[in-house]
Structures are given as C-alpha cells and as structure tokens.
Amino acid sequence: MIARFVVRRAAALAVTLLIASVAIYGALFLSPGDPATLLVGGGKEPSPRLLAEIHRQYHLDEPFPASYWRWLTGMLRGDAGQSLSYQDSVTHLLGARIGNTLLLIAYAALLIVTFGVALGALAALRGEWADTVVTVLSTTFMAVPVFVMAVLLTWGFAVRLGWFPAYGSGTGFTDRLEHLTLPALALAASWLAYVAQVSRAAIRAELVSEHVQTARSRGIKESRIVRKHILRNAAAPIVSVSGVAVAGLIAGSSIVEQAFGLNGVGALLIQSAAKQDLAVVQALALLTVVAFALINTAVDVLSAALDHRLPPGGSR
Amino acid sequence: MNHMETPLLAFEGLHITLPVRGEHRAVVHRVDLTVPAGGAVGLVGESGSGKSLTARSVLRLLPPGARVGGDVRFDGASVTAMDAASLRALRGSGAAMIFQDPRAHINPLRTIGDFLTEGLVTTRGQRQGAATARATDLLREVGIADAPRRLRQRPAELSGGLLQRVMIAAALIGEPRLLLADEPTTALDVTTQAEVMAVIDEAREQRGLAMLFITHDLALAAAVCDSIAVMYAGSVVEQLPAARLHDASCHPYTRALLAARPDPGTGARPLRAIEGRPLSASEAGPGCAFAPRCPAARDLCTTDRPLPERTGDGRTACHFPLLAGADDAAPGTERTVRHG
Amino acid sequence: MSAYQSVPAAGGRLPLGRVRALARGQGVPIAAGTVVALVVLAAVFAPLLAPYDPNAVDPLAVSQGSSAAHWLGTDDTGRDILSRLLYGARPSLLAPALITLTAGLAGTALAVSAAWLGGWYDRVVSAFLDLVFGFPGLVLAVVGAAVFGAGLDIAVITLSLAYLPYIARVVRSAALRERALPYVSALGLLGLSGRRICLRHLLPNLLPLVLVQATTSFGYTMLDVAAFSFIGLGTQPPTAEWGLMVANGAPGIIAGQPEQSLYAGLVIVVFVIACNLLGSGLSRRLLGEDR
Numbered sequence: 035m036i037a038r039f040v041v042r043r044a045a046a047l048a049v050t051l052l053i054a055s056v057a058i059y060g061a062l063f064l065s066p067g068d069p070a071t072l073l074v075g076g077g078k079e080p081s082p083r084l085l086a087e088i089h090r091q092y093h094l095d096e097p098f099p100a101s102y103w104r105w106l107t108g109m110l111r112g113d114a115g116q117s118l119s120y121q122d123s124v125t126h127l128l129g130a131r132i133g134n135t136l137l138l139i140a141y142a143a144l145l146i147v148t149f150g151v152a153l154g155a156l157a158a159l160r161g162e163w164a165d166t167v168v169t170v171l172s173t174t175f176m177a178v179p180v181f182v183m184a185v186l187l188t189w190g191f192a193v194r195l196g197w198f199p200a201y202g203s204g205t206g207f208t209d210r211l212e213h214l215t216l217p218a219l220a221l222a223a224s225w226l227a228y229v230a231q232v233s234r235a236a237i238r239a240e241l242v243s244e245h246v247q248t249a250r251s252r253g254i255k256e257s258r259i260v261r262k263h264i265l266r267n268a269a270a271p272i273v274s275v276s277g278v279a280v281a282g283l284i285a286g287s288s289i290v291e292q293a294f295g296l297n298g299v300g301a302l303l304i305q306s307a308a309k310q311d312l313a314v315v316q317a318l319a320l321l322t323v324v325a326f327a328l329i330n331t332a333v334d335v336l337s338a339a340l341d342h343r344l345p346p347g348g349s350r
Numbered sequence: 351m352n353h354m355e356t357p358l359l360a361f362e363g364l365h366i367t368l369p370v371r372g373e374h375r376a377v378v379h380r381v382d383l384t385v386p387a388g389g390a391v392g393l394v395g396e397s398g399s400g401k402s403l404t405a406r407s408v409l410r411l412l413p414p415g416a417r418v419g420g421d422v423r424f425d426g427a428s429v430t431a432m433d434a435a436s437l438r439a440l441r442g443s444g445a446a447m448i449f450q451d452p453r454a455h456i457n458p459l460r461t462i463g464d465f466l467t468e469g470l471v472t473t474r475g476q477r478q479g480a481a482t483a484r485a486t487d488l489l490r491e492v493g494i495a496d497a498p499r500r501l502r503q504r505p506a507e508l509s510g511g512l513l514q515r516v517m518i519a520a521a522l523i524g525e526p527r528l529l530l531a532d533e534p535t536t537a538l539d540v541t542t543q544a545e546v547m548a549v550i551d552e553a554r555e556q557r558g559l560a561m562l563f564i565t566h567d568l569a570l571a572a573a574v575c576d577s578i579a580v581m582y583a584g585s586v587v588e589q590l591p592a593a594r595l596h597d598a599s600c601h602p603y604t605r606a607l608l609a610a611r612p613d614p615g616t617g618a619r620p621l622r623a624i625e626g627r628p629l630s631a632s633e634a635g636p637g638c639a640f641a642p643r644c645p646a647a648r649d650l651c652t653t654d655r656p657l658p659e660r661t662g663d664g665r666t667a668c669h670f671p672l673l674a675g676a677d678d679a680a681p682g683t684e685r686t687v688r689h690g
Numbered sequence: 691m692s693a694y695q696s697v698p699a700a701g702g703r704l705p706l707g708r709v710r711a712l713a714r715g716q717g718v719p720i721a722a723g724t725v726v727a728l729v730v731l732a733a734v735f736a737p738l739l740a741p742y743d744p745n746a747v748d749p750l751a752v753s754q755g756s757s758a759a760h761w762l763g764t765d766d767t768g769r770d771i772l773s774r775l776l777y778g779a780r781p782s783l784l785a786p787a788l789i790t791l792t793a794g795l796a797g798t799a800l801a802v803s804a805a806w807l808g809g810w811y812d813r814v815v816s817a818f819l820d821l822v823f824g825f826p827g828l829v830l831a832v833v834g835a836a837v838f839g840a841g842l843d844i845a846v847i848t849l850s851l852a853y854l855p856y857i858a859r860v861v862r863s864a865a866l867r868e869r870a871l872p873y874v875s876a877l878g879l880l881g882l883s884g885r886r887i888c889l890r891h892l893l894p895n896l897l898p899l900v901l902v903q904a905t906t907s908f909g910y911t912m913l914d915v916a917a918f919s920f921i922g923l924g925t926q927p928p929t930a931e932w933g934l935m936v937a938n939g940a941p942g943i944i945a946g947q948p949e950q951s952l953y954a955g956l957v958i959v960v961f962v963i964a965c966n967l968l969g970s971g972l973s974r975r976l977l978g979e980d981r
Contacts (some may be wrong), residue, residue: 041778050824054749058833075821077970162392179913181920182955185936187696189948200944244454251409251449252469253442253522260467265749266460285826292921293940305834322829330824 035172040335055109058101058316069094072312085214089101091116105316114317119309124317128299134203137210141218142225143280148328149227150279151272154233159260167268168230175227183220184293191216201295217294221286225279232275237270243267251265270341277333281326326336356426358560359445359530363420366403374429375632379584379639380420382658387527389503389560390554392571392592394607395581396628403565404581405530408562409441424528442473446521446529449548451537453511456505456520462624463501466520480669488519489499492549511542516551522553529554529561536565547574568607569596582605583639590664598663600671603640638669659688719971725964729957732780741772744777745928753947763949764941771950772936775957777932778865780914782958785846785924786911792850793911794904804895805865806888816862819855827852827914835923842925853911857903864899868892898976905972909965916958932958 062069070088073079088094092115108115114124150348157168178186192200204213227303240246241264288300295301299318305313352668359508362501364381367374369495372659378400395401406412407422410429422429424444432637448454454466466488467481476484483499489497505513514534521529531550535543551574554561565571571578572592580603588601599605606624641651648661658667732739742763748768756763762771804815813957827849833849835841868874869892876885916933925931925939932954939950 050821053821061833061837071594082501103367110926141817168645173966174959174963177909177918177966178959179962181917181936185940185943185948185951185955188940189943189952193943193946193948217867222875244451245457247411248455249457249468251411252520253438253440253473254469255438255472258472262460267457282826284611285828286834288828289917289921303832304806304923306839307832308922310836310839312836315833319833320702326536326826327824348729 036335036339039338043334047327051324052273052325054327055320056102056284057107058319058323060098062312063098067313072309072310096342109320113150114314117311117314119304119306119311120239120314122172124314127302127314128317128321131299131302132212134210134296135287135291135300138214138217138221138290138296138298139280141211141214142222142283142287145218145222146226146279146283147276150229150276151233153226153230154235154272155237155265157230157234158237158263165234168234172227172234176231178224180220180224180289181293183223184217184290187216187220188278188294192315197325201210201293203297205293214296216295217290221283221290225319226285227283229272229276229279233268233272236271237264240267270337273340274333274337277329277336281329281333284322284329286327351559356423356438358387358389359385359422360423361404361407362423364409364422366400366405366412366420367417367419369415370632376415376584376634377631379631379634380405381581381586382603383579383586385528385560385562385591388558388560388587389577390563390566390575392563392575392578393581393586394565394568395572396566396577397579398628398630400584400631401581402532405447405532405564407529408445408530409447409448411497424537424685438473442469443524444526445530446519446524446526447530447532448514448517448534450533452517453505453510453537456513456517458505460504461501462503462505462508462516464567465505465516466501466523469520469524484523485519488523489516491553492519492522493545494518494519494544509542510538511546514538514542517576518546518549518553522557524583525557527560529559530564531561532564533566545644550574568604575621580607583629583634585639585667586658588666590662590666596662600661600664601640601644601668602644605672617667640666646672698768716971718967719835719975722964722967722971724962726968729961729964730783731778733774733783736776736780740770740773740776742773743929744774745769753942753945755947755949762768762953765935765938765950767909771953774930774935775932775953778932778935778954779957781842781925782916782930782932783843785915789849789853789911789915790904791857792846793853793907794900797854797860798893798900799897800854801858801862802888804863804885805862805869806892815858819858819862822851823855823859827853828917831914831918832923835918840923840926842915842919842931843926845915849911849914849918852914853907854948856907857900861896864896868895879965880882897933898972900971902969903912903974906966906969909962909969912958912965913962 062072065072068085070085070092071080073088074084087285093104096104105115113126116122117124117127120127153168153172157165187224188200191197199213200216202213204210214289245267245303246263247258250256287298288303290296291298292304293300298312299321303318303322306318357410361381361383365376366378367376369375377670381404383391383393383402383404391592393401403412403416407418408429410432410551412418418430424440427436427440429437429440436584450667456462456678461481464530466485467476467478470481470484471478472618485501494500494512494515500508500512500516507517510576512556514537518534529550534550535546547570550561552558555632561575563575568580570577571579573594577589578592578595579586579599582603582685588599590598593605596608599608603624610624624643629639629642633639635666637652637654638647638656641647645652648670654669656667656669658665661671735806739883746769748764750768751760751764752768754760754764760770760772763892765771797919800819804812830852831845831848834844838844874887874891877891878884915924916931916936919931919933919936923936925934927934935954936951936958939948939952939954941953942948950980
C-alpha cells in the first residue's frame with residue numbers, strides 16, 4: 035500500500051517538475067523584447083553583434099521545444115550555461131555558494147525541529163503558564179517577517195551585545211557557524227513559532243483522546259503514555275508541518291542571505307534578478323523548485339509511513 | 351442488601367462536580383450503591399444522568415478539575431485517597447473498563463498485539479513472548495478465530511464488533527475482579543450486540559467476575575444483571591433485583607422507562623413516551639429531580655429531595671412510591687401510610 | 691416622569707454588558723480590527739497627518755533621533771521618518787490589497803466553477819492549483835522581476851498568482867461540500883440554471899469562508915510584498931514603503947541608529963498580528979471554528 039503511494043507521489047513529482055521547468059524556461063520568451071537581452075543581463079540594449087552571438091550560443095532561433103530540450107538536458111548534465119554579467123559559468127557560481135546556503139538551511143531546520151517541537155510539547159503537556167507563554171510568543175513571532183527579524187537580531191545581538199558578527203560568511207567551520215547563527219535564527223523564528231503551535235495542537239488533541247484515556251484506565255505509567263501514545267501519535271502532523279517549514283526556509287534563505295550579506299545562492303538569485311541575468315535566475319529557480327518539491331514529497335511519504343490511516347488519499 | 355462482608359465495590363454518597371466556565375456544577379448528586387464480589391449490577395439511565403461518570407470514578411478517570419465528594423471503595427480501600435502506585439495497581443489488575451466506542455478507545459497507530467500486551471509487559475514485567483501467548487488465548491476465548499494474524503493488524507483493519515471483542519480481551523488480560531462496562535454494545539450493529547454481550551457474560555461466568563454494567567437499555571440490563579439501579583439527573587432513584595423489575599418497581603421514573611419500551615411479550619400495550627425533557631444534575635432544584643415530568647408529583651416533591659428508602663424488594667428515592675402492581679398513572683399511597 | 695428616569699440607569703447596564711463581552715474573547719478581534727482600521731485611515735489621510743513631505747531631503751537634519759520637530763527622527767538623508775511611515779502605508783497596504791482582491795476573486799471564481807462543472811475542467815484547475823502551490827511565492831516574484839524588471843507592479847501580478855491556490859483550494863473543497871447538500875439539487879429540480887444557483891446560492895454561502903481566508907492571506911501577502919521591496923526588487927527608492935524603509939535603515943543599525951528599520955519593522959509586525967487576530971476572530975464568528 036505504501037509502495038503504491040510512493041510510486042504515485044513520485045510520478046506526480048516528475049510531472050510537476052517537468053511543467054515547472056517549461057514555465058521557468060518559457061519565462062525567457064515572456065518578456066516583450068528580444069530574449070537575448072535577458073541573457074546579457076543589465077536590462078540594457080547590447081550591440082547587435084553580441085545579440086546575434088547569444089542567439090547562436092543559446093539556440094534561440096530554434097523552435098521552442100528544441101531549445102527547451104537543449105536547456106533541460108544541459109541542466110541535468112550540470113551545464114547551466116554562462117552568466118554574462120558575472121563572466122563565469124553558472125555552475126561555477128552556484129558551486130561556490132551552495133555550501134553556505136545548505137549550512138544555513140540545515141542550521142535553521144535543526145533549530146525549527148528541535149525547539150519548535152520541544153516548545154509545542156512543553157505548552158501542551160505542562161499547560162497553564164507555559165501554554166500561555168508559548169502561545170503568545172508563537173503568535174507574535176509568526177507575524178515577524180524574516181527581514182525584520184534579521185534587523186532585530188543584528189541590532190540586539192550584534193550591535194548592542196556584540197555576541198555575534200553582524201555581517202559576512204566567515205571562514206573555517208566554527209567561524210562560519212558563528213556567522214550563521216543570527217541568520218539561522220532570523221530564518222527559523224517564524225517557522226519555529228508555527229511548528230510550535232501545530233505541535234502543541236497535535237499533542238493536545240492526543241492528550242484528551244479516548245485511546246489515551248484507555249491507556250490510563252489500564253494503569254500504564256504516565257511517562258510511557260506520553261511517549262508511546264501521545265507523542266508517537268502526534269508525530270505524523272508534526273513531521274508534516276516541519277517539512278512544510280523546512281521547504282519554506284528555501285524561499286526565506288535568499289532574504290536572510292541578502293540581509294546579512296551572506297555569500298549564498300539565495301543572494302545570488304536576488305542579485306542576478308536585479309541584473310536581469312536570466313541564465314542564473316533560471317538555473318536557481320529550477321534548483322529551488324526541485325528542492326521545494328522533493329522535500330514536500332519526502333515529507334508526504336514520511337508522514338504516511340508514520341500514520342497508516344492516512345496514505346492513499348491524495349489531498350490532505 | 352445488608353451483606354456483612356465488605357462488598358467488592360461500594361459508592362458511598364458519591365457526589366461529583368465539574369468546572370463549567372469557572373463555577374462547579376454537580377453532575378452526580380448522590381450515588382449509594384454496592385457491587386458484591388461476583389455480582390452484576392446494571393446502572394441504567396438516560397444520557398447525561400451521570401451513570402458513565404459514576405463508573406469512571408471507580409478508576410479515578412474523571413475529567414480535569416472534577417471534584418469528588420463521598421467515597422468510592424474498592425475491596426474496602428478508598429479509591430479517592432489512593433496514592434499513584436495503588437491506583438496503578440487498581441487499574442492494572444483490580445478493575446478493568448470496557449469502553450463504548452472501541453474505534454476511538456484503541457490507539458489507531460499501534461497493533462492489536464501491542465494494545466493487548468502493553469499492560470502485562472510494562473506494569474507486570476512479563477516477557478513479550480508470554481504476554482503474546484496469553485493475548486492469543488484470550489482472543490480465541492472472545493471468539494476471534496485467526497488470533498495470530500489479528501495481533502499483527504491495526505484497529506482500522508478490524509470491524510467494530512471484532513474491535514469490541516479485542517477491548518474485552520484487553521480488559522480480561524489483567525485478570526481483574528471487576529468489569530466496568532460502559533455501554534459496551536451501544537456503538538455496534540444490532541446483530542453483533544447480542545454476540546458481544548454473550549462474550550462478556552460467558553467470560554464473567556467462567557471467572558466469577560463482578561460487573562458494573564452501564565446502559566440506557568433497561569431490558570438488556572435486566573437480562574444480564576442480578577440487580578438494577580436506575581439513575582436520573584445524577585442520583586440513583588431506585589435499586590431492586592433484576593428479576594423483580596417489572597413487578598416490584600415503585601419509582602414513577604422506572605415505571606415510565608418500562609412503559610416507554612416496546613415489549614413484544616405483552617401484546618398491544620400502547621407505548622408511552624416520557625413527557626418533558628431529561629434534566630441534567632446541575633439543573634435539579636431542591637426537590638425531586640423527576641418532579642417536573644412526574645405524573646404523580648405533589649407539592650412536597652418540588653421542595654424536598656427524597657432519600658432512598660426500603661420499598662419491598664428494593665430501595666426507592668420517592669415521596670410517593672407507586673404500589674407494586676398498581677396502575678402506573680395512579681399516585682401511590684404516602685410512605686407513612688404504607689409503612690404503618 | 692420618575693418612571694422614565696430609571697431608563698438611563700437601566701441603560702447603564704449595557705456598557706457593562708459590552709465590557710463583559712469584550713472580556714469574553716470579543717475584545718481581541720475588536721482591538722485587532724481597530725488597529726487595522728487606524729492604519730488604513732492613516733494611509734488614506736497621510737497628506738493631512740504627515741508633518742513633512744515624505745521625500746523632502748534636509749541636509750541639515752540627517753540621521754537625527756526623535757525630537758519635537760521630528761517625532762520619530764530623520765533618516766540618512768534627513769527625511770522625516772513619521773511622514774515616510776504614514777505615506778509608506780499607501781503602497782504597503784495597496785499592493786497586498788490588490789493581491790488579495792485578485793487572488794480572492796479569481797480564486798473563488800475558479801474554485802466555484804471547478805466544483806460546479808466537475809469533470810476534466812475540475813481536474814485541470816486542481817492540477818494547475820497544485821502546480822502553483824508547489825512554487826514558493828517569492829521565487830515566482832523574483833523570476834518575474836528578472837524577466838520584466840523590478841517594481842511593485844510585477845510583485846502584485848506574480849504574488850496574485852502565487853496566492854491563488856491558498857484561497858481556491860480551500861474554497862473548492864467547501865464548494866464541493868456545499869454542492870452535495872440537498873438544497874442544491876432541489877434548486878436544480880425547480881428549474882434554476884446552474885449559473886443562477888452558483889451566483890445566488892453557492893457563492894453567498896461560501897462568502898464568509900472567502901472573507902476569512904482573504905483576511906488571513908492579507909497579512910501574509912503584506913509580509914511578502916515588504917520582503918520583496920526589502921530585497922530591492924519591489925518598490926524603488928525614493929518612494930516610501932515599509933519594507934524598503936527597513937532596508938534603507940539597515941546600514942544605520944551597525945552605526946547605532948536603528949530607528950528607521952525598527953519603526954518600519956514594528957509597524958509591519960503590529961499590522962500583520964492585527965490581521966491574523968482579526969482573521970481568527972472572523973473565523974470564529976463567521977464559521978464558528980478555530981483555525
């Protein structure tokens with residue numbers, strides 16, 4: 035049953051990515067002018083000789099399916115073309131920056147999953163003041179956008195307290211971690227609050243459920259009830275929203291990188307969008323959508339495996 | 351009813367309040383009831399009469415914030431005063447509860463085997479192998495044929511009737527002395543109801559188990575219990591031997607319940623619904639809670655709450671109990687006269 | 691006359707009852723609604739309220755703290771921060787409002803037509819919504835800016851598309867439930883046309899849900915628009931906009947002048963919290979549920 039579900043989700047994933055890649059490549063031809071100007075970058079009209087060169091290099095005069103196929107297979111082979119504004123291959127630009135971004139997202143994901151679930155569990159199981167504090171804080175933090183959080187953290191922890199560096203990526207592992215702490219916190223904060231709220235609700239629902247009452251009526255120790263009946267049963271929804279949160283980090287990471295001057299692919303996406311360097315933007319957009327869709331699919335499969343009641347329904 | 355030895359279960363003036371928007375409201379007014387070892391008592395009442403909470407008070411399974419007055423004694427020991435360890439022992443091997451809705455009351459994510467053996471393995475320290483063997487035997491006993499396969503399945507793969515048998519097996523596995531059956535057949539199809547009831551009855555007989563049977567079905571209670579207690583708006587209004595239900599019931603409410611039920615045996619007797627709506631315990635005034643719906647109510651009934659007193663074969667809480675065999679509608683003679 | 695004089699005394703219980711209603715949970719949505727209304731009014735009447743021209747540069751009053759002349763201080767070119775916050779409310783509110791309106795109208799129309807017509811049309815619409823849902827909204831907007839150039843207009847168009855599924859998916863499943871209700875087939879038997887049933891009966895019953903979804907989405911679209919301006923792809927300087935103001939003030943933070951960023955950030959946060967609380971209050975009131 036679960037195998038069929040995996041196959042179906044994988045097929046849906048492939049179709050989604052195929053359509054998404056057509057949309058991303060097609061964006062090149064949506065602009066009113068010559069698409070070649072978008073590959074030059076800078077948004078200004080280059081010389082006709084350069085344009086002709088780009089037309090030949092990117093096979094822009096071939097029919098759309100052919101040039102799309104060339105682009106897609108190039109992407110799959112790891113050849114994402116040349117960035118004319120950076121004077122470098124897109125693959126090389128990406129390779130130099132992806133490490134920072136992955137470390138940032140992993141750091142933030144770790145914060146979200148550990149502290150989000152822990153705070154949610156604390157609020158649900160302790161109740162009373164802990165519940166009030168977590169609920170109020172999470173409601174507030176959910177409304178604080180990543181870039182405002184970045185500003186607040188920089189001001190508080192970098193400028194006022196001087197505990198962490200305010201800017202840059204750092205070198206060496208510990209130095210990089212230190213540089214990434216404030217960005218990871220800024221990136222994680224609102225998602226952490228969201229995961230805490232959903233965890234709280236899921237654990238509370240199990241806490242008052244009938245089957246927990248049954249376990250109590252049979253004299254089973256409360257600590258075991260919490261572990262084996264409450265937390266275990268609340269795991270599927272918690273994993274599910276944690277996945278949504280981690281996927282959400284991908285989009286948020288570009289803002290954080292921009293705010294903290296981190297040299298990552300997110301900042302590269304924004305800067306090349308500002309320069310209208312579409313070769314880079316297309317590659318990064320495809321990468322983002324692939325990562326986003328992969329995480330969402332993985333989470334769907336994982337939460338289906340955790341909760342045998344859920345799987346074959348497509349829309350949850 | 352005046353047994354000299356201590357009864358297995360005794361409610362002594364049980365009173366339960368629950369917090370509703372900041373104030374405590376009574377949900378059980380007064381329950382005095384005993385279940386002798388090996389005996390079966392049916393606690394009958396409409397929904398909201400407090401019968402289910404009464405049963406849950408035996409295992410201290412009340413909603414958070416509930417306050418309990420009076421006492422519940424299990425084998426002489428006060429349940430309300432028990433420490434955590436004794437309470438766990440009581441829940442694990444003293445009394446076991448069969449809940450109404452097995453689909454909700456069995457953890458949907460764990461296997462039937464886990465559900466059955468969890469208590470034995472974690473609280474009694476039995477080995478998993480021995481516990482599984484015991485669970486297999488019990489599943490066969492409650493009429494589940496392919497027990498080993500069922501042990502590996504999850505609740506969603508079993509029908510309601512099968513799940514309720516699993517629930518019964520789970521109650522029996524701790525070898526309790528008392529079963530608390532909270533409407534164990536209400537959520538089932540009519541055809542499986544009888545089978546499940548038979549399984550409970552048989553298991554009781556073999557083990558000499560006592561039972562407190564909660565139901566709204568007076569006839570069913572009379573069929574499987576030795577004694578019947580009728581609850582209305584948080585109080586037991588009448589208690590009498592099951593066999594004497596039709597002949598000896600004196601409380602107008604019990605009579606009304608009997609009259610409201612179709613009885614194929616007595617031919618073309620017209621059915622009579624009880625007029626008015628059932629009261630919850632917290633709505634009851636100073637008088638008899640049934641007075642607003644009672645055809646025989648007089649002034650005294652609205653001002654003074656009657657206490658249970660001996661009436662022939664049972665005990666009745668009524669100022670003007672109906673004479674045995676008298677017409678339902680006619681008010682009985684006053685208690686003082688009858689006692690004289 | 692004396693009989694009538696007791697009327698005001700009896701009426702005096704009314705405010706008390708109102709206070710009690712506030713304390714019983716109505717207070718939070720009312721307060722949130724008041725905050726939202728005040729901000730909208732501030733945006734509308736910005737020219738009357740703002741003490742300065744939001745773009746007036748004053749080289750003699752650069753990066754000042756709060757004073758009697760400039761209540762919230764000035765930015766790095768001497769522009770009055772309070773005036774910029776007031777004027778900044780206009781694009782900061784207008785863009786999310788346009789997005790919510792577009793996504794709400796188009797989303798509801800798609801959802802109701804898909805639920806009503808069913809068949810391949812419904813499958814195509816659902817697949818399209820799932821596809822859009824798979825794109826992070828901000829990435830969509832960044833690609834849009836890369837193709838068409840930076841600007842608030844492109845953010846409005848791309849984010850309208852990105853928010854479409856948030857409204858349409860919920861409304862579609864509600865419309866499917868509604869469609870299955872007996873009264874709908876009864877109306878069909880009475881000879882009413884499908885369009886009439888949709889417009890006159892389905893839609894009004896779904897309206898509370900659309901309203902709740904839109905209110906909650908409004909807060910989040912505002913965050914996305916502000917973020918888009920913050921990264922430099924939305925509103926372009928010198929226009930005053932909250933997200934852009936946070937970005938403009940960012941260099942000042944390290945120099946010890948965090949006011950511009952903090953005030954603009956605070957305004958965004960307070961407004962979004964108010965939107966969310968209003969949304970859940972409306973949800974409880976109109977739909978009778980917590981979400």
